[in-house]
Amino acid sequence: MSxxxxxxxxxxxxxxxxxxxxxxxxxxxxxxxxxxxxPPTEMVSxxxxxVLSGKxxxxxxxxxxxxxxxxxxxxAGGFLVGAVLHAFPRFRQAAEPLLAAYYAVPxxxxxxxxxxxxxxxxxxxxxMGALVGVxxxxxxxxSGLDRVSSVLMKTxxxxxxxxFRKLILIRLPAAGPYLITGIxxxxxxxxxxxxxxxxxxxxxGMGKRIAFGYQDxxxxxxxxxxxxxxxxxxxINGALALWEKRLxxxxxxQ
Amino acid sequence: xxxxxxxxxxxxxxxxxxxxxxxVVVGPDVIxxxxxxxxxxxxxxQSEDFWKDAANTGKAFGLACAIAIIAGGIIGSFLGFSRFAxxxxxxxxxxxxxxxxxxxxxxxxxxxxxxxxAKVAFGVIHGIFPVIxxxxxxxxxxxxxxxRTSRVLxxxxxATITAILVPAALPEIFSGIRIGVAVTLLGTLLAExxxxxxxxxxxxxxxxxxxxxxxxxxxxLLIFIFAAAINGSLHYIERKIYRHx
Numbered sequence: 001m002s003x004x005x006x007x008x009x010x011x012x013x014x015x016x017x018x019x020x021x022x023x024x025x026x027x028x029x030x031x032x033x034x035x036x037x038x039p040p041t042e043m044v045s046x047x048x049x050x051v052l053s054g055k056x057x058x059x060x061x062x063x064x065x066x067x068x069x070x071x072x073x074x075x076a077g078g079f080l081v082g083a084v085l086h087a088f089p090r091f092r093q094a095a096e097p098l099l100a101a102y103y104a105v106p107x108x109x110x111x112x113x114x115x116x117x118x119x120x121x122x123x124x125x126x127x128m129g130a131l132v133g134v135x136x137x138x139x140x141x142x143s144g145l146d147r148v149s150s151v152l153m154k155t156x157x158x159x160x161x162x163x164f165r166k167l168i169l170i171r172l173p174a175a176g177p178y179l180i181t182g183i184x185x186x187x188x189x190x191x192x193x194x195x196x197x198x199x200x201x202x203x204x205g206m207g208k209r210i211a212f213g214y215q216d217x218x219x220x221x222x223x224x225x226x227x228x229x230x231x232x233x234x235x236i237n238g239a240l241a242l243w244e245k246r247l248x249x250x251x252x253x254q
Numbered sequence: 255x256x257x258x259x260x261x262x263x264x265x266x267x268x269x270x271x272x273x274x275x276x277x278v279v280v281g282p283d284v285i286x287x288x289x290x291x292x293x294x295x296x297x298x299x300q301s302e303d304f305w306k307d308a309a310n311t312g313k314a315f316g317l318a319c320a321i322a323i324i325a326g327g328i329i330g331s332f333l334g335f336s337r338f339a340x341x342x343x344x345x346x347x348x349x350x351x352x353x354x355x356x357x358x359x360x361x362x363x364x365x366x367x368x369x370x371x372a373k374v375a376f377g378v379i380h381g382i383f384p385v386i387x388x389x390x391x392x393x394x395x396x397x398x399x400x401x402r403t404s405r406v407l408x409x410x411x412x413a414t415i416t417a418i419l420v421p422a423a424l425p426e427i428f429s430g431i432r433i434g435v436a437v438t439l440l441g442t443l444l445a446e447x448x449x450x451x452x453x454x455x456x457x458x459x460x461x462x463x464x465x466x467x468x469x470x471x472x473x474x475l476l477i478f479i480f481a482a483a484i485n486g487s488l489h490y491i492e493r494k495i496y497r498h499x
Binding site for chain 2: 008011012015016035036037090091093094095097098100101103104105106109110112113116117188191192195196199207210211213214222226229230233234237238241
């Protein structure tokens, strides 16, 4: 029933290209004025200028390192909390509504408190990113561990595996695809936490450069940096989504 | 039933105790005591200013929800009725959905200024994509046997849509609406934090700027309770729809 993949891809490319060309024309003909948005081609040239001149390299590295640390914390912490909650179903049932409503509160309103606790700098931003990312990992760890089929667990019992071996050899691989989903979301949310923190108060970082560009009417820096940030996030997301799809087709959906 | 309620109470008691211990350890500059926070929240609930803020936020939130659900539903069905359009659009919509929209706030500010429309726009760009995605996937996933039944019965196109496609797709569409409403609330509050001069989010950023820790926590607590209530009731409706379907 599926259409030829090449024709789908061609139409998709045309749609995306059409959107960019339309935006370019709207900007060039001043339907959208320059103070609001610069033409996409100028965004790209601003992006290239930022990357080639290297003048913001320190900011870019600052954000990337912090985000990586926050992701590591939220993935490890989220997995641990998720596994513990899964082991205590009663506790988990009570906690689930809290987890479900967590993302409705903009967690980074607590960022100033983190600054009081950790000072302005990396630590506050990393903790911020981890706090935003961790719950996505908890939720997906829970749903991953839920979906380990009972046949697999019975096999483990027949083979007289102990709890630890069960966890490493059976549960983890079987829950794998859902854990990747958790990691994917933790990445997206950690980025939100860190960039939001940088918007509010930071010594460096891509978010800070975007906010500065906005305040100074420096639209080239603002849009160039914004585009770079979005491309980085999309690249990571795309790679993880691909990995997720492969794991799902290998393990899941029996 | 009552055992479950007991568990929830136990968890809340444990959370309050942990909260209080953390408060004692890190000090009142970082985390206020639960008692202080709750009494401030009660004071807020009695103040006129808070309800003015809440009305402002509620207006933006309601408008944004309406636009996200209606426009998302229309776009989603437009794409979902044709399998080809769905295949073309799927990765594009998915990619836009996955970008951290908070980075787009300067663009929204430049385009709309400090206004109600900025809040609504920010809410809509958060909420519309889950609705589009779920509507699209619900319509393309309607079982082939249902479609064939409508053909065997020689139903007209409108009858097929109202009697077959919509009922079959409704539960999944509603899941999307539930997620959409939750993130619309988040988006509206975010816009108020960064790009507005009114509403609960603005009250929050004001508390943040003068470092009134108790006020920050009290507002966050009220937002959390409101969000949990909305989330809970939408979950309840969703379960009912699923039982029907």
